[in-house]
Amino acid sequence: MKTAKQENAPTRPNELLGPEMSPELLNQRVGDEARVRARAWWWWLALFATAGGVFMMFTAITWVLAKGVGIWGLQIPVAWGFAIINFVWWIGIGHAGTFISAILLLLQQDWRNSINRFTEAMTLFAVACAGLFPLLHLGRPQYFYYLIPYPNEMGLWPQFRSPLVWDFFAVSTYGTVSLIFWYLGLVPDLATMRDRTKPGLRKKIYAFFSLGWLGRDQQWKDYRALYFMLAGLATPLVISVHSIVGLDFAVSIVPGWHSTVFPPYFVAGAIFSGFAMVATLVIPIRKLFKLEGMITTRHLDNIGKVMLATGMMVGFGYVSEVFFEWYSGDAFEMQTLMDRLTGYYAPVFWTVIFCNVISIQALWWRGIRTNPWLLWILAGVANIGMWMERYLIVVTSLGHDYLTSSWQDFNATGWDWALYLGTLCFFFFLVVLFVRLIPMVSMHEIREILHERAERGKEAS
Amino acid sequence: MSSSSDAISPSLAASNSGRKEPSTIFLIAGAVLLAISTILLFVTGSEADPARNFSGWIVGVSFWVSIIIGMLFITMIWYLFDSGWSIVMRRQVEHAFAATPWLLVCFLPIIALVVLDPGSAKVAWTWLGHAKMSPGGHGSVEQDVLYQAKSGYLNYGALLIRFFGVFAVWIVLTQCFRKWSLKMDETGDHKYVHWARKLSAAGIPLCAAATTIAAIDWFKSMNYHWFSTMYGVWFFAASMRAGLAAIVLAMFWQSRRDGGLKGILKPAHAYLMGCIMLAFTIFWAYISFSQFFLIYSANIPEETFWYNMRELTEEGMKNSWFVISRLLIYGYFFVPFLWLLFYTNKFGWRIIAAASYILVFHLIDLYWNILPQELVGEHHEIFTRGFSIMPVDILTWLGTGCIFLWAYLKSSNQYRPIPIRDPRILESLNPNE
Numbered sequence: 001m002k003t004a005k006q007e008n009a010p011t012r013p014n015e016l017l018g019p020e021m022s023p024e025l026l027n028q029r030v031g032d033e034a035r036v037r038a039r040a041w042w043w044w045l046a047l048f049a050t051a052g053g054v055f056m057m058f059t060a061i062t063w064v065l066a067k068g069v070g071i072w073g074l075q076i077p078v079a080w081g082f083a084i085i086n087f088v089w090w091i092g093i094g095h096a097g098t099f100i101s102a103i104l105l106l107l108q109q110d111w112r113n114s115i116n117r118f119t120e121a122m123t124l125f126a127v128a129c130a131g132l133f134p135l136l137h138l139g140r141p142q143y144f145y146y147l148i149p150y151p152n153e154m155g156l157w158p159q160f161r162s163p164l165v166w167d168f169f170a171v172s173t174y175g176t177v178s179l180i181f182w183y184l185g186l187v188p189d190l191a192t193m194r195d196r197t198k199p200g201l202r203k204k205i206y207a208f209f210s211l212g213w214l215g216r217d218q219q220w221k222d223y224r225a226l227y228f229m230l231a232g233l234a235t236p237l238v239i240s241v242h243s244i245v246g247l248d249f250a251v252s253i254v255p256g257w258h259s260t261v262f263p264p265y266f267v268a269g270a271i272f273s274g275f276a277m278v279a280t281l282v283i284p285i286r287k288l289f290k291l292e293g294m295i296t297t298r299h300l301d302n303i304g305k306v307m308l309a310t311g312m313m314v315g316f317g318y319v320s321e322v323f324f325e326w327y328s329g330d331a332f333e334m335q336t337l338m339d340r341l342t343g344y345y346a347p348v349f350w351t352v353i354f355c356n357v358i359s360i361q362a363l364w365w366r367g368i369r370t371n372p373w374l375l376w377i378l379a380g381v382a383n384i385g386m387w388m389e390r391y392l393i394v395v396t397s398l399g400h401d402y403l404t405s406s407w408q409d410f411n412a413t414g415w416d417w418a419l420y421l422g423t424l425c426f427f428f429f430l431v432v433l434f435v436r437l438i439p440m441v442s443m444h445e446i447r448e449i450l451h452e453r454a455e456r457g458k459e460a461s
Numbered sequence: 462m463s464s465s466s467d468a469i470s471p472s473l474a475a476s477n478s479g480r481k482e483p484s485t486i487f488l489i490a491g492a493v494l495l496a497i498s499t500i501l502l503f504v505t506g507s508e509a510d511p512a513r514n515f516s517g518w519i520v521g522v523s524f525w526v527s528i529i530i531g532m533l534f535i536t537m538i539w540y541l542f543d544s545g546w547s548i549v550m551r552r553q554v555e556h557a558f559a560a561t562p563w564l565l566v567c568f569l570p571i572i573a574l575v576v577l578d579p580g581s582a583k584v585a586w587t588w589l590g591h592a593k594m595s596p597g598g599h600g601s602v603e604q605d606v607l608y609q610a611k612s613g614y615l616n617y618g619a620l621l622i623r624f625f626g627v628f629a630v631w632i633v634l635t636q637c638f639r640k641w642s643l644k645m646d647e648t649g650d651h652k653y654v655h656w657a658r659k660l661s662a663a664g665i666p667l668c669a670a671a672t673t674i675a676a677i678d679w680f681k682s683m684n685y686h687w688f689s690t691m692y693g694v695w696f697f698a699a700s701m702r703a704g705l706a707a708i709v710l711a712m713f714w715q716s717r718r719d720g721g722l723k724g725i726l727k728p729a730h731a732y733l734m735g736c737i738m739l740a741f742t743i744f745w746a747y748i749s750f751s752q753f754f755l756i757y758s759a760n761i762p763e764e765t766f767w768y769n770m771r772e773l774t775e776e777g778m779k780n781s782w783f784v785i786s787r788l789l790i791y792g793y794f795f796v797p798f799l800w801l802l803f804y805t806n807k808f809g810w811r812i813i814a815a816a817s818y819i820l821v822f823h824l825i826d827l828y829w830n831i832l833p834q835e836l837v838g839e840h841h842e843i844f845t846r847g848f849s850i851m852p853v854d855i856l857t858w859l860g861t862g863c864i865f866l867w868a869y870l871k872s873s874n875q876y877r878p879i880p881i882r883d884p885r886i887l888e889s890l891n892p893n894e
Contacts, residue, residue: 243751251758258759261690263751312666320673320690328688329610330763364662 016111016449018293023447029291030441031196037289038436046432053425060419061136069139073412078398082416083137085390086423088245089273090130091171092266092386095238096274097123098178101185102234105227111302113445114294117189118285119278120182121438125430126277127175129423134167136419163247170244174237181230187213188223188444242270249393256336256397259324265317272310272356273386279303279379281431283372285440294441297370304369307382311360314389318357332402344409345396348388355385482718484870491863498856499570502583510836510846512585514853515571519585519679520827521857522567524703525865526631527696527823529561530672531704533631534697535737536638537661537668540654545888546733549725549879553711555642556876558635560868565628567861572624579617585834588615588685596684596835596843607686615682623678627671634664639872642880649882672697683834687767691752695830698745703823705738706816711869713813721878728808729892735807738815742801746794770833770845781848785829793822824858 037043064071074081097119104112135141147168149158158165191213194206213219246266249257259265279300286295325337340349359381368374395410434440498521502514532554539547574583580590587593588611591603599605608615637660641653673693681692712730715721756764771782800806800815834846880886 239747243747247755250755253759253761258755258761259690260692260752260755261694262755264691264694264748316666316669317690320693324688324690327611327614328763329607 050429057422071415078410083133087133092270092273094123094126095270098238102231117442170241174241189439255332268313276379276382283376308363315357481874487863487867494860511582515585517854527700528707530700540661545885546892548889555639556872558639559872560865561635594837630671701741706819709816739801
């Protein structure tokens with residue numbers, strides 16, 4: 001019998017699981033204890049605090065539906081404003097989930113097993129928040145279905161040459177595949193929960209959603225085949241979605257937007273911001289639910305490394321953009337560059353550089369990557385930096401386009417902020433419910449690692 | 462290639478001491494070929510297109526440089542990911558790294574041409590000749606406002622500094638990785654792996670900057686009005702494809718040699734290399750398509766002319782590049798993509814065929830990127846250089862290739878075929894099938 005101190009002993013940086021981990025402890029931590037811990041005062045506090053934010057979000061939505069998008073800070077030529085900034089930011093955050101669950105699965109990175117469930121859920125919640133903005137931004141959201149190419153008597157067809165229509169297809173496909181992928185991964189764990197729950201309504205719900213899973217050989221065989229196929233499908237999807245988001249800007253000839261490197265640059269930025277959000281969520285939850293044995297310092301180390309690598313790619317994109325705006329010799333591109341470097345938006349630009357390029361250089365040190373709270377702070381800084389980067393791209397370019405007489409500086413209104421912060425609360429509200437209702441760590445995949453570790457131990461002895 | 466069941470130990474691998482391959486013949490052949498090519502570069506050249514040989518020289522040397530760049534990136538990626546399976550192949554890359562300083566030497570004739578007379582009509586970097594007529598009807602180069610805007614970057618002194626700077630990065634990185642790995646063979650000290658990992662972390666951004674600068678200076682600046690932020694990424698993607706293909710050819714050649722990788726190379730190594738080749742085939746297509754598509758969509762004359770040159774004559778008829786453009790789409794993406802998609806094509810002669818095919822098309826891709834150039838005729842008429850293969854192209858490509866092979870074989874004859882004392886060598890010798 002291990003003591004509580006031993007169970008929560010810090011692990012060596014190269015370990016996937018803590019030495020104390022066993023199948024029984026896994027079931028206990030993720031299955032039984034998690035539900036007990038999720039009844040603690042801090043869980044209720046988080047629920048009510050975020051629910052308050054959700055109320056604010058619905059108020060902001062109701063008001064915009066009643067009054068129209070004029071309540072936002074939109075002012076021609078800045079016709080996109082917060083709605084598109086938030087859309088791009090949220091979609092980016094969703095990326096890390098699919099990156100971890102699909103791409104790292106194909107690359108046989110076992111460390112993903114401890115955090116993939118969590119990040120897949122994060123993807124779904126982020127996509128839900130992202131999808132809200134373009135719909136509200138339509139001005140007449142009740143006609144959103146015009147985006148769907150359905151035969152109709154009005155002869156109305158979507159503009160297939162517009163990347164906003166590609167967004168519709170890309171995001172809806174991405175959302176659907178992510179949901180199926182997430183649910184598929186959950187099935188064996190829902191069966192575990194079903195078996196560990198006392199008879200009653202909860203057991204019935206678990207039984208319904210576990211689809212009669214019994215863990216037979218054939219079931220596992222079919223399950224693995226399907227899981228890998230979905231990972232193969234999700235991989236190009238995750239790249240294409242944010243590439244298309246990059247195309248939203250780059251296909252136009254607005255100064256500062258028309259840059260050929262935007263598709264891969266947006267993908268790198270999305271993974272960067274997504275991993276920053278993963279760290280933001282995982283570190284406190286790991287502590288609160290005593291999951292240090294499953295989400296070890298090695299996971300934090302790897303999250304830090306991915307943030308550093310993708311942050312450097314984003315930095316490469318910034319340098320590229322600045323250099324080519326100058327190199328192009330185009331007066332308007334130069335104007336946009338100067339606006340960003342020294343103009344009205346210079347504080348935003350330099351904050352972006354600080355948050356996304358300078359601060360992450362601290363991640364070169366293992367001591368910082370494996371220190372949960374330092375990593376958490378850096379992740380928070382990166383989250384802010386990436387939101388401001390989207391702000392910089394959307395607002396500075398639109399505000400100062402080719403017609404000097406129409407130049408406008410953008411100023412957000414309270415409703416802009418209410419909706420943005422409301423979606424942030426909505427996201428955290430869903431996370432709070434998730435940790436209470438669903439196994440937040442993929443138990444069957446952790447069991448695989450435990451089994452492999454046990455086999456290696458036998459061989460060694 | 463040995464089957465998966467043949468478990469092998471490092472000492473068995475190290476005990477292999479096969480025959481030495483002749484290498485000096487390649488040095489002599491390379492020197493002779495490059496000497497002839499240099500004479501042709503300096504002495505010959507058509508009146509209508511005096512810089513054609515200069516461009517051909519860049520194609521010939523860049524092909525081999527890009528292989529080194531690709532190998533360098535994959536080595537750093539392997540180190541950073543602490544990759545176990547790839548270690549038996551790493552020594553082939555380290556043998557090839559011996560060629561890096563010699564590739565700088567192979568580039569020197571065109572640098573000599575630039576240094577002797579930057580404004581020479583034989584120099585394809587037209588912006589170096591300020592009195593030359595600028596393509597696009599902007600008067601002379603020095604009167605061209607677009608040149609004036611870029612002159613802080615595109616000038617003689619900065620070009621030379623950058624040229625030697627990018628080579629310094631590649632040479633320092635490749636020689637450090639090679640030297641440390643060979644040292645580890647002797648001493649067994651694992652500190653060299655830790656050093657290599659640290660250098661890889663710093664080396665990737667450095668190498669990314671060097672590769673981007675090389676792409677801008679050597680290729681893009683030939684049509685200096687044009688700009689694309691994706692161009693450095695394209696050169697990276699192209700180099701990765703070439704580097705991986707060259708590794709596959711080297712490892713299969715070594716797998717048939719006593720004293721090489723015979724009995725060491727497993728199907729798993731070939732399979733995993735096939736997977737990476739497939740990934741970079743897709744990546745190259747993604748990058749190339751994104752660049753084309755964004756320029757096509759925006760339809761700005763300052764950008765579209767670069768693609769127009771590769772399709773149309775000044776009269777609007779299809780030119781000789783049109784067929785090459787189509788060939789690259791179908792031949793350089795769809796064919797290897799569909800081929801490598803299949804599991805069985807990642808083994809044996811099938812993957813050798815894929816690697817050889819990719820290298821051929823890589824050369825075509827370089828031709829397509831480097832050769833088309835807007836030129837100003839005697840009566841100030843603008844025309845685009847068409848597709849042609851000149852003796853200088855062949856001599857330079859072959860000559861540099863011979864020097865590359867000489868350096869590779871010399872190193873291969875001298876050192877062990879695998880980094881025998883790497884801490885993860887067992888994992889690589891007996892990979893999971």
